[in-house]
Amino acid sequence: MFDLLIKNNRFTCRPGETVLDALLRENVNIPYGCRAGICQSCVVQSLDVTPPAEAQGNLKDTLKSSGHFLACQCVPEQAMRLKLPAQEAGYTDCAVIGSELMNRNTRLLIIRVNDAHRYKAGQFVNLQRSDGLTRSYSIANIPQSSGALEFHIRCLPGGRFSAWVHDELKVGDSLRVSEPQGHCFYLPDRKEQGLLLIGTGTGLAPLAGILADALAHGHSGPIRLFHGSREKEDLYWTEEMRELAKRYPNLSYTPCVSSGDAPEGFAPGRANEVALAAHPDLSRWRVFLCGHPDMVKNTQKQAYLKGARLADIYCDAFVVSTEAAD
Amino acid sequence: MSDSLYERIGGEAAVNAAVELFYRKVLNDYRINRFFDKTDMDSQLAKQKAFFTYAFGGPNHYTGKDMRSAHARLVKMGMDGSHFDVVMEHLGATLHELNVPGELIAEAAGIALGARSDVLGL
Numbered sequence A: 001m002f003d004l005l006i007k008n009n010r011f012t013c014r015p016g017e018t019v020l021d022a023l024l025r026e027n028v029n030i031p032y033g034c035r036a037g038i039c040q041s042c043v044v045q046s047l048d049v050t051p052p053a054e055a056q057g058n059l060k061d062t063l064k065s066s067g068h069f070l071a072c073q074c075v076p077e078q079a080m081r082l083k084l085p086a087q088e089a090g091y092t093d094c095a096v097i098g099s100e101l102m103n104r105n106t107r108l109l110i111i112r113v114n115d116a117h118r119y120k121a122g123q124f125v126n127l128q129r130s131d132g133l134t135r136s137y138s139i140a141n142i143p144q145s146s147g148a149l150e151f152h153i154r155c156l157p158g159g160r161f162s163a164w165v166h167d168e169l170k171v172g173d174s175l176r177v178s179e180p181q182g183h184c185f186y187l188p189d190r191k192e193q194g195l196l197l198i199g200t201g202t203g204l205a206p207l208a209g210i211l212a213d214a215l216a217h218g219h220s221g222p223i224r225l226f227h228g229s230r231e232k233e234d235l236y237w238t239e240e241m242r243e244l245a246k247r248y249p250n251l252s253y254t255p256c257v258s259s260g261d262a263p264e265g266f267a268p269g270r271a272n273e274v275a276l277a278a279h280p281d282l283s284r285w286r287v288f289l290c291g292h293p294d295m296v297k298n299t300q301k302q303a304y305l306k307g308a309r310l311a312d313i314y315c316d317a318f319v320v321s322t323e324a325a326d
Numbered sequence B: 001m002s003d004s005l006y007e008r009i010g011g012e013a014a015v016n017a018a019v020e021l022f023y024r025k026v027l028n029d030y031r032i033n034r035f036f037d038k039t040d041m042d043s044q045l046a047k048q049k050a051f052f053t054y055a056f057g058g059p060n061h062y063t064g065k066d067m068r069s070a071h072a073r074l075v076k077m078g079m080d081g082s083h084f085d086v087v088m089e090h091l092g093a094t095l096h097e098l099n100v101p102g103e104l105i106a107e108a109a110g111i112a113l114g115a116r117s118d119v120l121g122l
C-alpha cells in the first residue's frame, strides 16, 4: 500500500493497483480513455520520485524528464506526490461542423480546428466531452486542406462516448480536441515503395487519410487497400473507393466480407488473410494496419515474417477499454 | 581500456539491426519457434533487444539469477542444450549477414555462451 498525495489530499494505492484505478476508486476526476498505455490521455506528473520506466512508455523525452507518466500503466513502487493536469491542458475547444451516417452504425464527424497543419492524416486525437469523458479517434482526412478533422465513429451498443456522438452531439456543439498523437501516418519519402493498407471496421478512417495523403504527394508505387468487416452492411465508402481506384491506376481496393457468402465485387474472408495471401513477399513494402487489436497484432507478425522491415510496419490498434460501462 | 565490444560493434543501432534479422530467423525455425511467445511481438522484440545488448557486452542489468528465472518457464517446456545451440547458430548467422568482423562475432558468442548454464538452469 502506498500513499498518493495530491495537494493536501492523501489516497491509498492498493497492492498491484494502478494509479489510475486507485484515483478512480477514490472518485478523483482524472481523464482516461484506453487504459492500455496508448491514448496518453491519463498523463499525470510525479513531483518527487522518478516514476517506474514502464509507466513512461513512449512519452516524449521532455515529459519523461519532468516526471510525467501514464497513470493507467503505473503500479507505484513507493509513495508519490502527484500533480493532475488542469482539466483543459493540451485540449482546445472546437466546433462540430458536420455529422452524418455513412452506414448503419458508422458516423462521419467533422470538427473545425484552427491549427490544422499540426495534425496529420492517420494520427489520432483524444476527444473530450465537457464532463471529461475522453476517447481516441483517428484522423481520416488531410486536415491542412480543409481546416477540419474528420472522424469515422462506430456506435458500440452502450458505448458511452460513441453512442453519445451518434445520438446527442449536434452540428454547432463544441468538443475538446487534444494534440495529435501516434506515428501511423504517411512519410513522403521512397515514393516508389509499395503500400499495403489493411483495415477492419473504422480502421478505414486512418487508412483513408493515409491513402489521400499518399496520393496527394504523388506516391508512384502500388497502393493496395483491403477493408474488411463481418457483413457488407458494416463496410462503407465502397463506391467512393472503387471510383478512386479507377482514377488512380496504381491504387487497388478490395472490400472483404468474412461471414457467409461474399456478394459480387467483395472478397470472401478476413481482410488481413485476403491481403497476406495476395502478397507472399513483403520485403519492399510499407504496411499499415488499423482496427481490431487482435487483427493488428497478428498481421504485424505475419507481415514481418513475410519480410517487411519492422520500421516499415505501422500499427494502430483500436483498443476499446474493457471495463464494463456503468 | 579500449572501447567496449558494444561500442565497437555499433551500439544500439547494431542491436536493432541484429534483432530485425535474428527474430525472423528464430520465428521461422520449427526447432525453436515454440519457445518464442506466439502473440505479443512488441514484448518479444524488447526481449531480443535485451539479449543482443547482453551478448554485445552493453549496458544491462542482468544477474545470473535473473537469467534463471526469466528462462525457467522455457526449461519447463523442454528447452535444453540443443535449443540453446540453435539460438547460437542464428546469432552467428545474423552477425555474419550484418558483416560484423569474425573476431567480434567470436567475442559476442563467447559472452552469450557464458550465460548457458544460467539460461538452462543447470
Ligand SMILES: Cc1cc2nc3c(=O)[nH]c(=O)nc-3n(C[C@H](O)[C@H](O)[C@H](O)COP(=O)(O)OP(=O)(O)OC[C@H]3O[C@@H](n4cnc5c(N)ncnc54)[C@H](O)[C@@H]3O)c2cc1C
Binding pocket: A034, A038, A039, A124, A135, A136, A137, A138, A139, A151, A152, A153, A154, A155, A156, A157, A158, A159, A160, A161, A162, A163, A202, A203, A205, A206, A316, A317, A318, A319, A320, A321, A322, A323, A324, A325
Ligand atoms: C488509437 C485509437 C484509435 C481509435 N480510433 C477509432 C476510430 O477511428 N473510430 C472508432 O469508432 N473508434 C476508434 N477507437 C476506439 C474508441 O477510442 C473507443 O474505444 C470506442 O469508440 C468505444 O468507446 P465508447 O465510450 O463508446 O465505449 P465504452 O463506454 O468505453 O464501452 C466499451 C464497451 O463496449 C464493449 N465492446 C467492445 N467492442 C465491442 C463491439 N464490437 N460490440 C459491442 N460491444 C463492444 C467493451 O467490452 C466495453 O465494455 C480508437 C481507439 C484507439 C486506442
Ligand code: FES
Binding pocket: A032, A033, A034, A035, A036, A037, A038, A039, A040, A041, A042, A043, A070, A071, A072, A073
Ligand atoms: S494511456 Fe492511460 S488511459 Fe490511455
